[in-house]
Structures are given as structure tokens and as C-alpha cells.
Amino acid sequence: MSDKELRVSKIKDGTVIDHISGGYALDVVKILGITGREKRVMTIAINVPSKRFKAKDIVKIEGRALNSQEVNRIALVAPHATINIICDYKVVEKLEVKLPKVIEGIVRCVNPACVSNSDEPVSSKFYVKSDEPLVLKCHYCGYILEKADVLQQL
């Protein structure tokens, strides 16, 4: 670990979400439904100098391992993030966040007139047209959703 990354202290058990695009850590926290009132140690670093990106954000959550649905959610706001599951100060699992080509059921269509928002036995479905900037196209009504539309639903 470089000196610069040491700005953020190590955690014993939990999850480190690294390589979040600079400035999006708070959105990642929000999409995971974390309010900060969970009585859990959490560290958020914003705009840390990075080799891969000019600046990156890091989120460290003590005592919580993410499931695959949560990893998919992160992909919507931080498509290049890496997720390290930490056990006894060691990385036991590294998960690469990758947006699937089709996203089902995580976000809903922002078009109020879309049939997927009505009482039909289907879940929302979007095609990922671009991951950065995020562009989703609704399978049903063709509406385009951007990152701001996803963030608004959090």
C-alpha cells in the first residue's frame, strides 16, 4: 500500500470499495443504503490522487460484506470500482465491478407512463448503452436514463 493510500486506515473485517471515480463516494454510500447511523465504523476518502485515475474515492465499511446485488448497484454509479472483502486485515476476495449488458429490477424507469411502472407481472429492464457516462435504455418504452436519474431514486 502506498503512502498516499495510507491516509485511510486499515479495517479488520468488512469491505473496501476502491477506485470509485473521484467525487462519487457519497453516491456509492447512498446506493448501498448506508446512512452513517448504523453504528459501524466507516471511512470515506474523496479525491485521493491515483495512478489509474487522476483522482479516486475509497469507501471502507467495517463489519459488512457486500452481496452480488449490492455490487451490481455500485456498478451503476461507479463502474470502475474494485471491491475487496477483508477478513482479519487481509484481502480474502477481490470483486471487479462490471455493469452487465442488461439490468433488471434494480432501478425503475423514470418515465411515469412506462408500462413497467404499472401493475404488470414484469420487472424493469434496461440495456446499458454506455457505462461512463451512464446511459440506460428502457426495454419497454425506450426512455433514456442517466446517472442523475439513477441517483434520484436512491
Next chain:
Amino acid sequence: MPNVNFQGRDIISIEDFTQQEINYILDTSRSMEPIAKNGSDMLKRKILATLFFEPSTRTRLSFEAAMLKLGGNNIGFAEAEIASVKKGENLADTIRTVQNYADIIALRHPLEGAAKLAAEFSNVPIINAGTGAEEHPTQALIDLYTIRKEKGKIDGLKIAVIGDLRYGRTVHSLAYALAKYNVELTLISPETLKMRREVLNIIQTKIPVAEEPNLEKIIPQTDVLYVTRIQKERFPDAAEYAKVKGTYRIDLKTLKNAKKDLTILHPLPRIDEIVPEVDATPQARYFQQAWNGTVVRMALLALVLGATK
């Protein structure tokens, strides 16, 4: 014969069709002109269900007339109020029931994506007869058929579309359709009713598209002027409608500098966007569109039901 096959296919979005397939539908429509006058039994013992969850005059009547002219029969409803929907049934269940009674379903629905959803649940073909503010693919085919009939071609034309480009479903389908040809498209609308972004994104990559607020400026070069109604029923706010109501009015003064062979089209119904004095001009071709609507729908029904190849 071109490599096209429509039998059993859903007609959901004009985007699902290639130019070759559209041309084939237009050619088949032309071959339906004498049959529309004399009748046929091509679709004898076939049943079309017209499920119209929104009010409609010409689309439903023209689908039903098309089916009758081909010797088929119609069942269906014209108001969601009297249907099982009133009892709270969802669209998926209605479709799964009606598919047992009919060979093909024409669906009009207020929600966008409804035709796509219906097709996912149906084992008989679905024809989108207008979904919300989204699409109206059979109207776009009628518009193309009318343009080709009036002008003898589609390629090379300068086409202007004026009115409600945000909520007007016919212009969305027409824009997708025109983008498959070699045309120049000008879009004229009030600022708040500009063409939907998702449509614009697609058509701009295919053909030259200009957004121009001033009709007078472009009318002298225009070959086809497509006028649409401001879609009052789709406005979320009555005050917003009041602001744009009557923004455009096509009258004889508007047409002063127009080409002699300009073609004026309108999917109808109109309110006040084309004044009645224009109806008598040779340029006004919107009532001919109604006849064309029947022959194009006859072609679609015959192709999808495999009565003609």
C-alpha cells in the same frame, strides 16, 4: 423476391424493420388498392381482436374495415371503461385471455411499452395501434405510403414535421421511419414540445436533422409538410397546454411561398393547426391518408397472417 418474412411477426416499433421490409409493406399496400375496392376472402375465418384502451376513431375503424375487406372478422372493445380492465385486470392477463379468441391482436394503450409487453405474453401476433406518446408504427407506414404515392419517391425529399414532437407518437414513428431513407428532416415545434431525446439521438446519426422554430423560413424549400396536433390529453399540466395551444396555424398566408407541389399531411384529428381554407388547396392530402390507412393495414394483416407473401 426480397428476403422478407412477416408471417407471425409482431409490429411493435418501426425501428424493428429494415428499409427493404418497409418497402415491401408499401408494395404490398399498393397491391391492396384494387382489393380494397372490390373485397376479398383472403382472411376468411380469421379473427382480429381490436383492444383499444384509449379512444380512437380512425385507427380502430380502419383496422376493422381492413379486416372486413379481406373477408375476416373483428372482435374487441373500444373503451377500457367497459372492459375487464375496469375490474382491475392487468394487460398481461387480458392478452393471455384474448389470444384464445383471435388470430391477431391490434392494441392501443395509454402506457408506453404496452405493445412490447403484450407481445411478450401473447402467442398470436400483436400490432401496435398506438402506445401512449411513444409510437404509432402503422401510422408511420401510412405516412410513408402517402408520401411515396404523392411524390413517387421518398429518397431526396426535404420533409418538415411541425407541431407537438414531444407527445405526438405518430411523429416519433415517422422520424424513425424517415431516418431509414435518404431525406432531410426539419423539426419545428415550441421549445417545450421539442422532439424526444431518445428519438433524436437515433435519427441524427442517420440523416441530416435541423431544429428550426420558424416555419416561414423553411417553407419555400419543403417538399412535404407534416402537421400534428398538440396532444392536449398527454400534458401533465393544463397551464402548460394553454401556453402552447395554437402556436402554429397553417393557413393560405403560410403557404404563400410554398412549392406548388408541396404535400401537406396530417395524421388527424386536427384542431386548429390547419385552417379549413387549406383543405381545398391541391397541396392538402390529409384526407387521402385515410384511404391509404385502410390499404396499408390490409397489407399488414395479410402479411402477418400469412395470406400473402
